[in-house]
Amino acid sequence: xxxxxLNTEIWVISDTHLIADVLHxxxxxxxxxxxxxxxxxxxxxxTVLKSFVKMANEKQPAAIVVTGDITFNGERTSAxxxxxxxxxxxxxxLLVVPGNxxxxxxxxxxxxGKKQFYAGQISPMFWKSIFDKSYRASEDEDSNSLAYSVQLxxxxxxxxxxxxxxxxxxxxxxxxxxGAINRDELKWLxxxxxxxxxxxxxxxxxxxxxxxxxNPVVNQNYVLDNAAEVRRLCARYNVKLAFSGHIxxxxxxxxxxxxxxxxxxxxxxxxTDQGYGVVRLHQKHITYVRKSFDMRKYLDDHESQNYxxxxxxxxxxxxxxxxxxxxxxxxxxxxxxxxxDLIRKMGRLFAEMNYNFYTGQNHLKxxxxxxxxxxxxxxxxxNEHPEYELYLKTLYDxxxxxxxxxKIRY
Numbered sequence: 001x002x003x004x005x006l007n008t009e010i011w012v013i014s015d016t017h018l019i020a021d022v023l024h025x026x027x028x029x030x031x032x033x034x035x036x037x038x039x040x041x042x043x044x045x046x047t048v049l050k051s052f053v054k055m056a057n058e059k060q061p062a063a064i065v066v067t068g069d070i071t072f073n074g075e076r077t078s079a080x081x082x083x084x085x086x087x088x089x090x091x092x093x094l095l096v097v098p099g100n101x102x103x104x105x106x107x108x109x110x111x112x113g114k115k116q117f118y119a120g121q122i123s124p125m126f127w128k129s130i131f132d133k134s135y136r137a138s139e140d141e142d143s144n145s146l147a148y149s150v151q152l153x154x155x156x157x158x159x160x161x162x163x164x165x166x167x168x169x170x171x172x173x174x175x176x177x178x179g180a181i182n183r184d185e186l187k188w189l190x191x192x193x194x195x196x197x198x199x200x201x202x203x204x205x206x207x208x209x210x211x212x213x214x215n216p217v218v219n220q221n222y223v224l225d226n227a228a229e230v231r232r233l234c235a236r237y238n239v240k241l242a243f244s245g246h247i248x249x250x251x252x253x254x255x256x257x258x259x260x261x262x263x264x265x266x267x268x269x270x271x272t273d274q275g276y277g278v279v280r281l282h283q284k285h286i287t288y289v290r291k292s293f294d295m296r297k298y299l300d301d302h303e304s305q306n307y308x309x310x311x312x313x314x315x316x317x318x319x320x321x322x323x324x325x326x327x328x329x330x331x332x333x334x335x336x337x338x339x340x341d342l343i344r345k346m347g348r349l350f351a352e353m354n355y356n357f358y359t360g361q362n363h364l365k366x367x368x369x370x371x372x373x374x375x376x377x378x379x380x381x382x383n384e385h386p387e388y389e390l391y392l393k394t395l396y397d398x399x400x401x402x403x404x405x406x407k408i409r410y
Contacts, residue, residue, distance in 0.1 A: 001151045002093050002137065003062045008153045010063045011056070012206075012277040014245030015099065015268035018045045019072035020081035023110040023119060030111035039271045039320035042072065044312070046085065047303060048274065051295035053088045060091045061278075062152065065160070067245040067266060068099025068208030073107040074175065076120040079130045087133075095134050097160045098127060098146050099208040099246065100179060106171040121170045140192065144184035149192045156281055157196045161189060161207040163224060163244075179209035179246075180225035186233070193237035202410065204286075205234070205242040211263045214251040215357075217391045222247050231259040240408050241286060243277070250275055250290055250360030252403045262408055264288055271320055272359050273313050286408040290360060317355065324351035328385075345377040350388075357395040360403030364396050372396075 002008075017040050024030040026043070034042045041048075056064060064086075071078040079102070086094045101107075108119040124146055128135055135141060138148040145162040152158050162185065165176040181189060196203040205211075211227055211234070213219035224230055234242070235258050242261050248268040255261060267275040274293040279286060296310055308315050325347030349372070356362045364372075372378055382389045397403075 014067040014266040015069040020078045039323040051298035054298040063093040074105025103166040105175040106173040142188040157201040163207040163209040177221040234261045290404045321351040
């Protein structure tokens with residue numbers, strides 16, 4: 001048991017995608033990788049994570065749970081560096097689950113000058129060795145996967161599942177995007193839920209892949225392949241809360257059909273606005289609030305002289321918006337070079353709509369949404385890219401539902 005405190009706070013982050021500083025020289029090959037990393041920051045994550053540890057030591061949550069994709073592309077050195085940074089925690093337990101980029105990822109690379117080189121990958125055995133402190137806190141481990149359970153306090157059991165497909169040895173192929181809870185792990189998962197029921201504990205599920213479809217258009221390979229089976233288990237044992245990552249977007253879905261589970265998906269910590277979740281667990285309820293990490297207070301004197309670090313959220317937003325806008329504009333510029341101003345507006349609008357969805361700030365009033373739909377940029381965007389029309393309509397929500405906070409009652 002991590003703590004005897006009946007009123008406990010934990011934090012949740014996801015998709016940190018750390019590439020250790022020693023794996024690159026800031027050269028041309030690494031610069032190319034940064035430009036194609038879909039809005040992830042690859043340069044400053046060691047500084048960011050060290051600052052996050054400083055904040056944790058100040059505020060002292062009982063645990064920090066990371067729901068996968070700890071590394072950029074499964075570099076063993078990056079996982080070791082992550083664990084080393086979080087060894088700085090004084091009174092907080094680090095609990096991790098792997099993501100689809102962590103175990104036997106054939107894209108693991110280091111970067112020198114203009115070239116890339118293969119980097120050592122992470123086997124399941126190495127994973128457990130690197131994060132041995134997490135597994136030492138476990139009540140039970142699944143012998144067929146990297147799943148384990150941890151009793152948080154007298155009321156709650158944290159069930160940390162391994163939802164990833166990976167092989168049995170190092171590979172040169174791309175990592176799987178899709179995931180599932182395999183048959184043997186499903187049996188183990190039910191054992192944990194049953195034990196929680198027998199011991200009057202409330203189980204909370206953590207994994208990388210999603211239990212529900214958080215976007216009705218884009219969800220393939222993000223939702224568990226056998227989500228229906230996992231949902232049935234959640235229904236049978238009244239699992240009221242689950243956390244996941246993978247889609248890099250902040251989203252909360254309440255109970256669906258016969259499943260009583262609310263699922264919180266946490267956005268990527270290495271992009272957008274460094275979102276993390278503060279979860280407060282009490283005897284009769286749980287509250288979740290998404291916060292944005294401001295690291296300026298935790299920078300040392302040297303780091304405080306760095307303009308980018310002192311304006312980090314602006315840097316991340318421009319990185320994300322620039323990537324999204326550039327991807328769209330690249331094709332439109334080839335079609336019509338005479339409408340550069342309109343193409344820029346289209347790119348900016350497309351990027352901002354996505355950014356608001358990623359950060360969970362996608363709630364608008366009906367008249368605000370109507371104004372967007374009536375704009376020349378939006379109309380032209382839909383006309384030029386009809387394949388995006390349905391997707392763009394799913395990005396905004398005019399209901400009173402919040403993606404930033406939720407309360408679970410028992």
